[in-house]
Amino acid sequence: MAQTQTPSAIAAPRSPYARRKTTRGNFELYSWVFMRASGVVLLVLVFGHLFVNLMVGEGVHAIDFAFVGGKWSSPFWQVWDLLMLWLAMIHGTNGVRTIVNDYAQRDSTRGVLKVLLYLASTIVVILGTLVIFTFTPCPPGAPAELLPSICFPN
Amino acid sequence: MTAVLENPATESPKPEVGAIPSFDVTLRIRRYNPESEHGEESIWDEFTVTAHGTDRVLDALHKIKWEQDGSLTFRRSCAHGVCGSDAMRINGRNRLACKTLLKDVNPDKPITVEPIKGLPVVKDLVVDMEPFFASYREIMPFLITSGNEPTRERLQSAEDRERFDDTTKCILCAACTSSCPVFWTDGQYFGPAAIVNAHRFIFDSRDEGATQRLEILNDKEGVWRCRTTFNCTEACPRGIEVTKAIQEVKRAMITRAF
Structure with a gap:
């Protein structure tokens, strides 16, 4: 009788290499393109922001509550700052996500780091958006010298 | 010398x-x-x-x-x-x-x-080279065609051949893949060698499997994990411009998507 059973002390010589299930999709492609596109837009936004805040007119000495209040009463600067906030946050988050993917060796470490990252960036984005849109340049009862000129319409 | x-x-x-x-x-x-x-x-x-x-x-x-x-x-x-x-x-x-x-x-x-x-x-x-060859097999390193077999060779112009000449030189020694820091992390990245061999068929005018191969490499662990550190290009004993080949595959994917 042919002996077909073999003791299992030796591991199967051709035990398959477990490559993970495919993770195909365009997500990484879009994220790659987004990084480059948002980078270029951010160059304009950030340096425009720095130029207007630090160099035009009185320059850096003009920055106070009134200056910021005045800027954010114009929809142009609201959109500018909103765009800058969102692009910078998504760009930065995506960059750190890439770094986590590259350096975290275990799936659990990777998961925890990414959850923390997404949580932090969500909070910052929501908080920042809220500030840009609900900002009141003329809070009632504030000392007049701190307020922008648009609070005194005459 | x-x-x-x-x-x-x-x-x-x-x-x-x-x-x-x-x-x-x-x-x-x-x-x-x-x-x-x-x-x-x-x-x-x-x-x-x-x-x-x-x-x-x-x-x-x-x-x-x-x-x-x-x-x-x-x-x-x-x-x-x-x-x-x-x-x-x-x-x-x-x-x-x-x-x-x-x-x-x-x-x-x-x-x-x-x-x-x-x-x-x-x-x-x-x-153990098996992980390396596993990702090589995944990109389907063989000619994919449709229609009837020609009765003679599949002819190709010298210019068409030149397009992928560099990546035909690969000898699968794994020097590039095992010099890649992204591959070192967890070994899930396809690796430069697999992408080079995909490039060899993607840009071959006789091959019709480019879409499939691009689809395979459009993976989370595909070409997008390349950080262009050029370790692979430096390591290649055959002098293949590996990083350039990877970027060409990336470009083909982007022009396909947009």
């Missing part, structure tokens, strides 16, 4: 006419043998051999294996830079032992020889 003896006067007295100058060289070899007394630990082993200016690292390894320690284990087949069996980390860089002259890697100091990184070591300098 030929080996030139720099100071013939200081050499041993009256070298015979036509004698090849020799020198002693020390090799520090990273060894691993779970069946030895060192167990699961890998150790550094040093050997000193006498070599000639025309000798390669592989010749020194042969000399050690044949004359000093027969248990030293490494892969080699053709020994002339074609089969791609003897890729190893020599002085911290991935090279083919059979294409690296001893005199080019500073034989004055011990030359370190390690197995290529990122793949499980089987013994000494031999690694």
Whole structure:
């Protein structure tokens, strides 16, 4: 009788290499393109922001509550700052996500780091958006010298 | 380049006419043998051999294996830079032992020889290449066509051939993939070699499987994990512009998507 059973002390010589299930999709492609596109837009936004805040007119000495209040009463600067906030946050988050993917060796470490990252960036984005849109340049009862000129319409 | 003896006067007295100058060289070899007394630990082993200016690292390894320690284990087949069996980390860089002259890697100091990184070591300098070949197989490295077989060769213009000429040179030695820091992380990245071999078919005018191959490499672990560190281009013993090939595949994907 042919002996077909073999003791299992030796591991199967051709035990398959477990490559993970495919993770195909365009997500990484879009994220790659987004990084480059948002980078270029951010160059304009950030340096425009720095130029207007630090160099035009009185320059850096003009920055106070009134200056910021005045800027954010114009929809142009609201959109500018909103765009800058969102692009910078998504760009930065995506960059750190890439770094986590590259350096975290275990799936659990990777998961925890990414959850923390997404949580932090969500909070910052929501908080920042809220500030840009609900900002009141003329809070009632504030000392007049701190307020922008648009609070005194005459 | 030929080996030139720099100071013939200081050499041993009256070298015979036509004698090849020799020198002693020390090799520090990273060894691993779970069946030895060192167990699961890998150790550094040093050997000193006498070599000639025309000798390669592989010749020194042969000399050690044949004359000093027969248990030293490494892969080699053709020994002339074609089969791609003897890729190893020599002085911290991935090279083919059979294409690296001893005199080019500073034989004055011990030359370190390690197995290529990122793949499980089987013994000494031999690694398990299966993960590497698994991702190679995934990109379908064969001609995909449709319609009737032609009765003669599939002709191609010289320009069409030139388009992917660089990536046809790959010998699958794994020097590029095992020099890639992204591959070192968890070994899930397809790796430069798989992408190079996909490139060879994607840009072949006779092949019709480009869409499928791009789809396969448009993976989370595909071309988008390339950080363009150029380690692969530097490591390639065949001089393939690996990073450039990867970027060309990326570009093909972007032009396809938009």
